[in-house]
Amino acid sequence: MILLTPDLRALLRANDIARHTVDGDGAPSPDPAPIVKFFNPVGAEAWLATELYDDGDTLFGLADLGFCCPELGLFSLSEIASVRLPFGLGIERDINFASDRPLSVWADTARRTGSIIAAETLLRRQAANPLPNPGNDRDG
Template sequence: MILLTPELRCMLRANAINRRAALRDERLEPDPVPVLKWFNPTGAATWLATELDADGDTLFGLADLGFGCPELGSFSLSEIASVRLPLGLGIERDIAFESVHPISVWAATARRAGSISFAETLLRRAAVSDLPSEDG
């Protein structure tokens, strides 16, 4: 499994560059949508990444190690890639992940829900309930 494709890398870098430009220009920091989701296929750990620093290793996003307290912050691509799980497994990228919600919404929902996984369920349900009905 490729954890970070060139396309995803470019998207993450663009978000980091945009945030730095906003800080430099004294504008409000952007609130990007997560670019990708990684997960532990044998456990509860999940990460949503929005930015990648110029070092190519330091990411920013929402991390949930399965202890009930997801946090916004930095984490390391090389550390995620080095995780070795039972049966020869490693951390996986959710290739079907997509979101319309900015990272602030993910963080608030995950903190209330206690996990990124449950937040994902809640955000999907909310999106479905916001869809217009066939009746109008």
Template sequence: MILLTDDLRDRLLANGGQCDVDHVPMVKFFNPVGGGTWLATELDADGDTLFGLADLGFGSPELGSFSLSELGLVRLPFGMAIERDILFEAAFPLSVYAEAARQAGSIVESERLLQAAAAALRERR
């Protein structure tokens, strides 16, 4: 599977050129036989360094950078590899996904949990 389409690459690069913006995640990668999940909002000009939320399945998701080429090199059991969730459509900015992940201990897509995280962030402001 191609991890990034040309359209996704262009949109992520455009986001990478904008500073101090809480972008909506553009792409979700996942380990089909394990707990790893990555949400990416930006791509650096180097074409490899993504920024977003990473969850390796150990209960401590983190915001930061990760390598597209390294994701592509991962070899899993049964000849599988890291995949892109072709049905993923984010509804909230990355800060909401990060807050919900902090509360849950993993990246979540539950509308209820994301709404609660968004409300918690609003209360803090």
């Protein structure tokens, strides 16, 4: 499986460029939604990436190595691609992954729930069953 398509690479690069542009002018850093999710099909590891550095290998995002302590940081696309798992498997890209939640929400939720996978379940449930907004209730 191709871990990053040209379209995904372009989106990840655009986020990195946007962050560098903002860093130079003192404005708050952007908080984009993750673009891509990688996962171990036979384990608990998962990664969410928002940026791809100009070296074409270094990704920034949320990494969860299955120890109940997801962390924001850098990880290597080539290292993820080189992982060899049982049954001839490797790390895969979740081709159905999409999110409109910023990375900070993912990181907070993953830390509270203990994993990216648990955070994904919780965020999906919240999206499917949004809490009512009492300010929008109108009687009569």
